[in-house]
Amino acid sequence: MTKKEQVVLVTRPDEEGLALANQLKTVGKKILLEPMLIVENLPVKDLSYDKTQAYVITSANSIKALLNLRPDLEIPLFAVGNASAISARKSGFKTVYSADGDADDLAKLVDDVLNPSEGDLLYISGKTQSGNLFKKLSSLGFGCREVFVYETIPRKSLSPETVAAIKNDQVDTILLYSSKTAEVLIKLVRKSRLVRQCKKITIICLSKGIANVAKSLNWYNVLVSDKPTQEGMLGLLEKSTAKQTQHVSMENNKNSDIKSNNDSLTDNSVNVATPIPKKKYSLKAIIYSGLVGAFIVSAGLATSDLWTPRLHKIVPFLQSQNITEKNISLLVQRLEKLELQTLNNIPRLEELEEEKNRLTDQAKETLDRIGALEKSIGKAKKVVSSIEAQILPGNSKQGLTKLIERLDEIEKDTNTEASKTEKNIGALEKKLENYRNERLAIGKTNGNTVARAFLVGVGQLRLAIKTGKPFVEELKSLEAINIGEEAKDIIEKKLRDESTKGITKFSEIRLSFQRIAGKVVSNSKIEIDEEDLVTQIFSRISDSVTWRKTSQLIGTGVEAIVARAEENLMQGDLESATNELENLEPKAKLILGDWLQVAKKHIAANKAVSSLQNIAISQLVDVER
Known part of the structure; x- marks a missing residue:
């Protein structure tokens, strides 16, 4: 039994799922993005905030929907976790509190900070969320208004890629962040007849309630995070990976012992030691070898004053290169933590x-x-x-x-x-x-501080590009410090033109491709003849009803190219999808012209940010030397 490459199934929707997938990729995990729910905003009339003393939210989806209702950003906001709190601060809310826990922790935080007599609470939530928090806040004496701003729609089936991965025992771990996600996953697993494969998959849950729902199927293991945060989930994932690696190693050793025992039991013949013939060397060869060795040693000693100083320079350099690579890896981890701390503290x-x-x-x-x-x-x-x-x-x-x-x-x-x-x-x-x-x-010019400020600024720029927001202010912040001519040249040539409008988000690019892909395939099947009335009618019908195969990945036809591009998009690889689509015939590429332009801008912007990050890391490494 050999250890297969670990695949983690990410079930979170929209930007949260994509961000988690990218985070897992950076630590070497192979991921498969399969959202169980589709988030859709609900129509809500303009809200009155006159008697509201605070907003209460339990997910980042609530913040996105609330921003569409023109909220009063001066009113304090209470979030269930750090991720939601950071998202609220970036969205412009002036005062944000984080419970860093679950609904019970959030209710306790609200009770500690606020007074029921000073106004009502506005609880912004999804339509299908549990009402436990609303009941707890009401029991504490707070006047609480619950407003449903979005709903989650369950997926009707698993993608062909996910079904194939589970059938082939490629999926080791599935991450579950809500009870509804667990319910949808179990329903789709049964619908796809994959129950038997579940015995080889580990489930990691955000809470015990989610685990109780997941246990309706027989999994290899069901783990619950000690703390209901994403950091706790990822820590549990690392521990689970280490245990599975140890288990596979023990199985390999066990199988090896069994094989050797079987070999010894089935061999009933008498083993006769076969003498190994010794190689004979002639006296002449030995003398020649000795002379050559003596010559090399003498030459080395005679020229030692020439090569010894260079050797002293080369050896430390090789050693320092390995040390520098380790230091860079540690610095990247420290800088990620520093960025989060900075966003929390500012x-x-x-x-x-x-x-x-x-x-x-x-x-x-x-x-x-x-x-x-x-x-x-x-x-x-x-x-x-x-x-x-x-x-x-x-x-x-x-x-x-x-x-x-x-x-x-x-x-x-x-x-x-x-x-x-x-x-x-x-x-x-x-x-x-x-x-x-x-x-x-942060604005001082000492090297270490400038390099750290440069890295934090790059992180804020990456976040603005990922969320599709204009990033004029982020560029101004970077230019205010000494980032160097190379970095300024990258900003001017590759980012300046798009800074006022922002870059289209990856989730929107992927969604727009799904809408247009069917039209690309169907138009490639029909040759329009302006003089043929029947053909025109059929073409008109084909424009309104699109059809295509999503499982046909092999070949050079339009359908195969589009299917491969869509698979790359599901994996979060926009550049590979764009490269695939460049192979389309001119007529099909014409339909995708606007989409390709948007996608290339997204790719170029992310590459530019990566280049800035590399420059910042190099500066920080040079300073710390």
Whole structure:
């Protein structure tokens, strides 16, 4: 039994699935992208945000749909995980909180930060999502409005590529992020008659609830992430891969032992040792070899002053080359973490500004109230003193004395509270100043900081291109630091022209190809004759009804080329799909003209970003040497 190449089946839809697939590719995994659900936005009338104190979301799909409803970006947003929180911050929301967990963690975070009396919560969700979070928030006393902004439509069948991969035992692991995804997967597996192959596949689930749904089939193993985050899922995937590798190694050793035992048991003949003939060397050959060896050694010693210095230079270089490759790999991992940390920390500056303004206003109100209270206390003292002078000694006088003492205590407490408020404002101002200094430090010109800022800027540029947004500001940020002439030349020649409009997203390119592919194939089958009325009618019908085979991958015909291109797109390989389509005949390429132009722009932009990243890594390696 030999270890087969591991294939991970990614079931997430749209950009989330594509981003996860690319992340797994970078760590050496072979992936198969097979979304179980199709996300479609629902028509929602304009919402009123007057009484809303916060938005609550449980997926990145909710953020995308909410942006179409012209939300008030000043209202705080509470997200269930870090990925959704980062997406919200990039979309323009000023104050974002992340529960970094599940629905229970999100409800607890909302309860800790907000007060039910200050307004309602707007829960933005999908139509088929569980209502547990809505019930929990309501039970905590919050007025909660639930608005369905999208729905998920189950896929009706598995793609031929996925069916073939599961049948051939190529799929080792499937990642499941929701209960509905698990239900659709099980239904399609049964529909495709692949239940028997499930015994060789490991399922990794985001939560126990998803695992309970998945266990309706008999899998090789069902694993649940310790924490309901993508990082926890990927960590579990690495552990699962290591265990499977160890299992296969043990099986190989076991099979090897069984084979050797069988060989020894079936061999009943007497083993006779066959002497190995010794090679005989002539005396003349031995003498010649000795002379040649002595000559080489003598020549080496005689010229040692010439080659020894060069050897000292070459050997460290070869060693340092291996060390440098390892350092680059470690630097790339560290820089990815640094990029995420930077995206998480930068928005905190705006949050601190808002918090400072809120506390300043609160402090002013408190000081005004303290001033009014001091005036009232002064008047009360005067009144008490005047009364004390007119009354007889006794219990009444003692009561007035106690009243004066109580007023003195209130005055002290008031002064103490004012002092605390001023100290809190001072501490917050120091914290704010520190964050300003940290942000300004990015613009300094020392090599290490500039190289890191360059890499972070490239990461933000890649994100803007991936999401189809304009990236003028990202280019300005890169040009503001010392990135070098080569990088500036790449920006000017390959990215500047598209920066105002943005680059079309890969998911939209793939979807538009699926819409036009049938027309390309059907038009290649029909030769239109303007004088033939029957042919014109048939052509008109073929334009409205498209048909093609998606499993015909072999050959040089239009149908085979389109099928291969579509398979490449399913794998996330746009460049290979474009290269395939360049082989089409001119008539078919004419139909795909606009699509090919958009695809080539997408490929060129991503290559340009990769070149910028390589330059940034080289600068950072040179600095750290």
